[in-house]
Amino acid sequence: MQRTVHRILMACVAALAGCVPAARTGEPAPARASTPSGASAQAQASRAARAVPVARAYAAALAKGTRASDGSPGARYWQQRVRYRIEAALDPATATVSGTERIVYFNRSPDTLRTAVFNLYQNIFTPGVIRNRFVPEFEGGVTLERMAVGGQALLAKSAGPSGFPAVPGFAVRGTLGHVTLPAAIAPGDSAVFEVAWHHTVPPRGAFRTGWEDALGARAFVVAQWYPQIAVYDDLRGWDDTPYLGDGEFYLEYGDFDVALTLPAGWIVGATGELANAAEALSPATRARLDRALAADTGTVVSEADFASKAATAAGVDGRVTWRFHAAQVRDFAFAASDHYRWEVAHAEVAGEGGAMRRVAVHSMYRPGAPGWDQARSYGAHAVGFLSRRLAPYPYPQVTVAEGPISGMEYPMLVFIARPAKAEDLQSVIAHEVGHEWFPMMVGSDEASYAWMDEGINTYDEELAVRDFYPRSEPWLGDLGSYLRVAGGDAEVPLMRHTDLVSPYGARTVAAYSKPAVVLRALRGVVGDSVLARAMRTYVREWTWRHPRPWDFFHTVERVAGRDLSWFWEPWFFGTGTMDQAVTAVEPVSGGVRVTVRDLGEIAMPTTVTVWSGDGGKTAVEIPVETWLRGAREVTVSVPAFGSVTRVRIDADELFPDVNRANDEWTPAGR
Numbered sequence: 001m002q003r004t005v006h007r008i009l010m011a012c013v014a015a016l017a018g019c020v021p022a023a024r025t026g027e028p029a030p031a032r033a034s035t036p037s038g039a040s041a042q043a044q045a046s047r048a049a050r051a052v053p054v055a056r057a058y059a060a061a062l063a064k065g066t067r068a069s070d071g072s073p074g075a076r077y078w079q080q081r082v083r084y085r086i087e088a089a090l091d092p093a094t095a096t097v098s099g100t101e102r103i104v105y106f107n108r109s110p111d112t113l114r115t116a117v118f119n120l121y122q123n124i125f126t127p128g129v130i131r132n133r134f135v136p137e138f139e140g141g142v143t144l145e146r147m148a149v150g151g152q153a154l155l156a157k158s159a160g161p162s163g164f165p166a167v168p169g170f171a172v173r174g175t176l177g178h179v180t181l182p183a184a185i186a187p188g189d190s191a192v193f194e195v196a197w198h199h200t201v202p203p204r205g206a207f208r209t210g211w212e213d214a215l216g217a218r219a220f221v222v223a224q225w226y227p228q229i230a231v232y233d234d235l236r237g238w239d240d241t242p243y244l245g246d247g248e249f250y251l252e253y254g255d256f257d258v259a260l261t262l263p264a265g266w267i268v269g270a271t272g273e274l275a276n277a278a279e280a281l282s283p284a285t286r287a288r289l290d291r292a293l294a295a296d297t298g299t300v301v302s303e304a305d306f307a308s309k310a311a312t313a314a315g316v317d318g319r320v321t322w323r324f325h326a327a328q329v330r331d332f333a334f335a336a337s338d339h340y341r342w343e344v345a346h347a348e349v350a351g352e353g354g355a356m357r358r359v360a361v362h363s364m365y366r367p368g369a370p371g372w373d374q375a376r377s378y379g380a381h382a383v384g385f386l387s388r389r390l391a392p393y394p395y396p397q398v399t400v401a402e403g404p405i406s407g408m409e410y411p412m413l414v415f416i417a418r419p420a421k422a423e424d425l426q427s428v429i430a431h432e433v434g435h436e437w438f439p440m441m442v443g444s445d446e447a448s449y450a451w452m453d454e455g456i457n458t459y460d461e462e463l464a465v466r467d468f469y470p471r472s473e474p475w476l477g478d479l480g481s482y483l484r485v486a487g488g489d490a491e492v493p494l495m496r497h498t499d500l501v502s503p504y505g506a507r508t509v510a511a512y513s514k515p516a517v518v519l520r521a522l523r524g525v526v527g528d529s530v531l532a533r534a535m536r537t538y539v540r541e542w543t544w545r546h547p548r549p550w551d552f553f554h555t556v557e558r559v560a561g562r563d564l565s566w567f568w569e570p571w572f573f574g575t576g577t578m579d580q581a582v583t584a585v586e587p588v589s590g591g592v593r594v595t596v597r598d599l600g601e602i603a604m605p606t607t608v609t610v611w612s613g614d615g616g617k618t619a620v621e622i623p624v625e626t627w628l629r630g631a632r633e634v635t636v637s638v639p640a641f642g643s644v645t646r647v648r649i650d651a652d653e654l655f656p657d658v659n660r661a662n663d664e665w666t667p668a669g670r
């Protein structure tokens with residue numbers, strides 16, 4: 001028999017104040033006199049909703065019209081564009097990458113550019129460079145063999161106070177290259193940069209990139225590997241944030257054509273589509289790839305191919321060039337091994353005009369990696385689920401590559417390590433594939449606001465894991481990690497730059513767990529369908545663009561149709577906690593009177609649920625405005641049919657209340 005649920009969107013505020021209608025998603029309740037009990041004037045003042053702090057650069061962008069107050073890109077929004085052509089070789093024996101690249105840089109800003117900034121990420125492995133992560137004994141760093149713009153070679157110069165040389169040339173400082181241009185790039189104009197470089201890929205033990213000898217073979221995952229032009233945006237101009245390790249990336253969108261040369265027999269997975277299968281693969285491998293792509297699933301390369309190096313073409317002088325093309329991406333990475341098993345599955349996503357489109361999901365792994373025979377199906381599930389939830393996956397393929405890095409995301413490619421337990425693999429793959437939406441599609445500044453990619457993506461990962469394992473409760477882990485630091489000195493606001501967060505546990509809470517927990521609470525505030533619609537709107541409007549936190553806040557408010565400053569300010573800019581408690585339950589005719597106290601620092605709406613003997617339950621809501629007006633204690637009348645067996649606030653456990661023990665009441669003696 002179905003239990004009856006009486007949901008009453010009406011809150012009876014305090015014994016004396018009568019009932020104030022408070023629609024769940026409507027405007028704030030009309031102001032009524034209420035009598036807060038036990039709250040000092042100071043406490044009342046501190047509860048009033050505070051304005052959301054706005055960065056000066058964002059306020060200036062609103063004034064200029066590059067951003068809009070409703071959270072959509074402004075009428076004058078602009079973004080730079082890049083086109084990379086890279087030719088590089090990886091020598092697996094020495095772990096050396098050497099390459100040349102040609103970058104066409106399109107200045108779509110209204111500014112005349114006299115300088116340029118390059119990210120030289122590999123310099124984080126240079127001895128003596130400032131970083132906030134441990135690096136094993138390893139002498140790394142990028143050697144720039146040539147840098148030219150417009151065909152004119154640039155010479156290394158000493159840096160001026162701003163980092164840029166006083167005369168045309170370039171200066172390297174840590175992970176940044178500062179270029180003073182010989183000729184300015186006018187608005188609407190473009191410039192061609194040419195760079196030749198080499199570097200050594202670090203061994204296992206570094207972060208985000210590396211190689212290892214394991215499972216009987218060497219495998220590489222190669223990232224942050226090419227000199228890359230930095231973002232120039234409407235808020236800050238050149239992003240000259242150094243790469244310190246913890247903070248991730250902020251990247252310009254464009255098209256990549258990349259040729260990667262490796263020894264024959266090495267299998268390469270990469271961002272983009274393989275453009276020269278006929279040249280790179282042996283006829284048998286190519287036939288298996290064609291069959292696998294035409295069918296639902298298939299195996300392209302297996303153990304039988306390893307010894308004979310028969311998977312690839314013979315190549316020239318024993319070396320094979322793999323060519324990849326990727327459109328509308330913000331980065332390019334690759335993985336390689338001569339012992340990769342290569343399997344294919346597919347996900348179905350909505351395409352043009354409602355027709356379904358197939359996305360190839362490739363897995364590449366060394367045999368023996370636990371659980372990896374399921375990797376492609378985990379990937380296919382994540383692509384399908386998140387395509388339905390957020391926006392159709394826009395790229396032709398995604399590759400899940402096994403190697404020394406435990407979970408790192410790139411466009412169309414994720415790096416996953418061997419899990420300690422095979423059953424952990426699904427959630428890691430769901431997380432990393434989820435990054436294809438945030439930040440690969442929605443290109444936020446990850447270092448400044450890690451919650452915008454890691455946090456939103458952790459929330460999505462929980463949904464995807466729950467969809468895959470319907471009886472799991474994946475958010476409990478994130479709630480637990482948040483509660484362990486909540487309100488303590490180790491906690492930091494979500495809005496803090498990731499590189500400025502203490503590494504002692506606080507960073508992962510601020511970047512992952514707490515934002516996931518906060519988004520779950522937001523779902524409790526606006527409802528699941530509204531939050532899902534807001535997310536879809538945000539993804540649609542900011543795909544291949546550079547949103548800031550206020551763009552997200554305003555988009556959610558526009559879709560929800562209400563001001564949520566009272567929510568954003570404490571949860572994103574502060575470290576306060578919430579704690580609501582049921583303090584008294586008094587039987588009255590036709591129901592009960594339930595007293596709720598707000599013991600916390602953050603005001604949140606309260607749902608009081610009453611279960612009665614007939615198996616029914618009734619919920620009433622105390623709107624957040626009641627608490628914001630200063631009330632610390634509220635008594636609500638809840639109708640109940642039969643004797644009351646249980647009273648609970650936040651029965652769906654959507655809010656991160658720091659003390660669950662005081663949330664429930666049952667009749668004495670039960």
Ligand SMILES: [Zn+2]
Binds near residue numbers: 431435454
């Ligand atoms: Zn992540």
